[in-house]
Amino acid sequence: MEIIFLGSGGGRWTTLTQRLRTGGIRLHGESRIHLDPGPGAIVNLAQAGISALRTDAVVVSHSHPDHYNDAEILVEAMTRGMRTTRGTFAGSRSAVEGVEDIGPVLSRYHASKVKEMLVLEPGGRVSINGLAVEALPAKHSDPTNVGLSFAYDEGVVSYISDTEYFPGMEEGYRGARVLIVNVIRPANRRIPWHLCTEDVIKILHEVRPELAILNHFGMTMIGLAETEARRVERKTGVKTIAARDFMRIDVGEEIEVQEVR
Ligand SMILES: [Zn+2]
Numbered sequence: 001m002e003i004i005f006l007g008s009g010g011g012r013w014t015t016l017t018q019r020l021r022t023g024g025i026r027l028h029g030e031s032r033i034h035l036d037p038g039p040g041a042i043v044n045l046a047q048a049g050i051s052a053l054r055t056d057a058v059v060v061s062h063s064h065p066d067h068y069n070d071a072e073i074l075v076e077a078m079t080r081g082m083r084t085t086r087g088t089f090a091g092s093r094s095a096v097e098g099v100e101d102i103g104p105v106l107s108r109y110h111a112s113k114v115k116e117m118l119v120l121e122p123g124g125r126v127s128i129n130g131l132a133v134e135a136l137p138a139k140h141s142d143p144t145n146v147g148l149s150f151a152y153d154e155g156v157v158s159y160i161s162d163t164e165y166f167p168g169m170e171e172g173y174r175g176a177r178v179l180i181v182n183v184i185r186p187a188n189r190r191i192p193w194h195l196c197t198e199d200v201i202k203i204l205h206e207v208r209p210e211l212a213i214l215n216h217f218g219m220t221m222i223g224l225a226e227t228e229a230r231r232v233e234r235k236t237g238v239k240t241i242a243a244r245d246f247m248r249i250d251v252g253e254e255i256e257v258q259e260v261r
Contacts, residue, residue, distance in 0.1 A: 001029035001152045001251050003178065006044035008225070008243035010162075010216030011184050011194075015039055015066045019222055021245040022066050025159070025180065025215075029152050031056040031129040034074050035159065041070035042077075048246055052077035057128045059120075060091035061161035062138075062145035063103035066216075068095060072110045079113040088128050090118040093144040102142060120146045136172035138163035141193045149176060154251045158209075162216070164192060165199040170206035178251060179209040180243070182216035186224045194218075197228045204236040211255050212236075215243040 009020025015038065023044030024036040032054050034041065045052045055078040060068045071089075078087035089096070089111070094103035096119045104111070111117060118126045120135035127133070136147035140162045147169075149158040155177030162182050163169065173179060181203070185196040195203075197214075204212055214229050221228065225242035233240040241257060248258040 001027065001154050001157070003027060003157065003180075003249040003251065004048065004050070005215065005243045005245060005247045006041060006048060007038060008215055008217055008245050008247075010038070010066050010182060011218035012066070013219045014217060014222070017219075019219065020217055023070070024067070026050065027150060027157065029131065031131060033057045033059055033128065033150075035059045035148070036061055036067040036161070037070040037074050038066040039069040042073045044245075053080065055087065057088040057090065059128070059133075059148070060089075060095040060105055061120075061148065061159070062092045062140060062142040063094040063099075063105055064142060064162070067161075068105040071095075071105050072107065075106060075110045075114060082110075082113050085113050086115050088116045088118060089114045090120055090126060090128060090133070092142065092146050093119050093121065094142050099142075099144050120148070122146055134172070137169065139166045139169075139193070140164070147172065149173065152251070155210075157251065160195070160203070162194060164190075164194060165202065170203050173203070173207045173209075176207060176209045178211050178213065178249065178255065179204075179207060180213045180215050183214050183228075184216060184218035184221065186221050186228050189220060197232060201232055201235050204232065204238045204240070208238060210239065211249070212238050212240040213243050213249070214240065217242075
C-alpha cells in the first residue's frame with residue numbers, strides 16, 4: 001500500500017496562511033481512502049496528479065475544518081459528480097451525525113449519495129471495503145474525535161489524530177508498523193488538546209513502530225519539524241521522519257520514503 005501526504009500542516013494559523021498544505025492523507029491499498037481532507041484537498045490532489053474521482057472512501061477523524069473542509073467536494077468526486085450512489089463516508093459521531101454545536105460535516109444532499117455512512121466510536125471496529133479499521137480514543141476539543149488503525153496486509157498503519165496526551169493512550173497503537181502522529185508544537189511547548197514533541201517521545205517509548213511520521217504542524221513547528229523528528233529518533237530509537245507536502249511512503253516488504261518532486 002501507499003501513503004501520500006497531501007499536506008503536513010494543521011491547526012488554525014498554518015491552515016489560514018497555507019504555510020503548509022492541509023489536504024490530508026491518501027491511503028492507497030485495494031481501496032483509495034482520503035483521510036482528513038482539510039482545506040485545499042481537491043487542489044492538492046490535482047497538484048499531486050491523483051484523480052479525485054478515484055476515491056472510494058472519505059474518513060474524517062473529527063469536525064474541525066482542517067480535517068473536514070473538503071469532505072463534500074470529495075464526496076462529489078467519489079459519487080462521480082453525484083450521479084451514482086457509491087462509496088463510504090466514515091467519521092467521528094460529530095462528523096457523521098453532529099454533536100451539540102459541531103457537525104455534521106456533510107449536507108443531507110451530499111450524504112444522500114454516499115452508499116455507506118459509518119460512525120467511528122472509540123474502541124469500535126468497522127470495515128471499509130473489507131479493510132478492518134479500528135477507532136481509538138482521543139482527548140480533544142471535539143470530544144468525539146478518534147484515532148485510527150488500518151489493518152493492511154502489509155501491516156497496520158495507525159494515525160494519532162488531534163489529541164492531548166493521556167495515560168494509556170499508547171495501548172491502542174501497539175503493533176502499528178507505521179505510526180502517523182499529529183504533533184502541532186515542538187519540544188515541551190504543550191497546548192491543550194494537542195500533542196507536542198515531548199509527548200510523542202513518551203508515546204514511542206511504548207509503541208515501537210517500524211516508522212513514525214510527525215505530521216499536522218502548527219506555526220511553531222514550521223522549519224523545526226525535521227530537527228524535531230531527528231531528536232525523537234535519537235531519544236527513542238524509533239526511525240522517525242517529518243511529513244512533507246506530497247511525500248509518498250511505499251509500505252511493502254520494506255518501507256520506502258519517496259523524495260518529494
Ligand atoms: Zn482538531
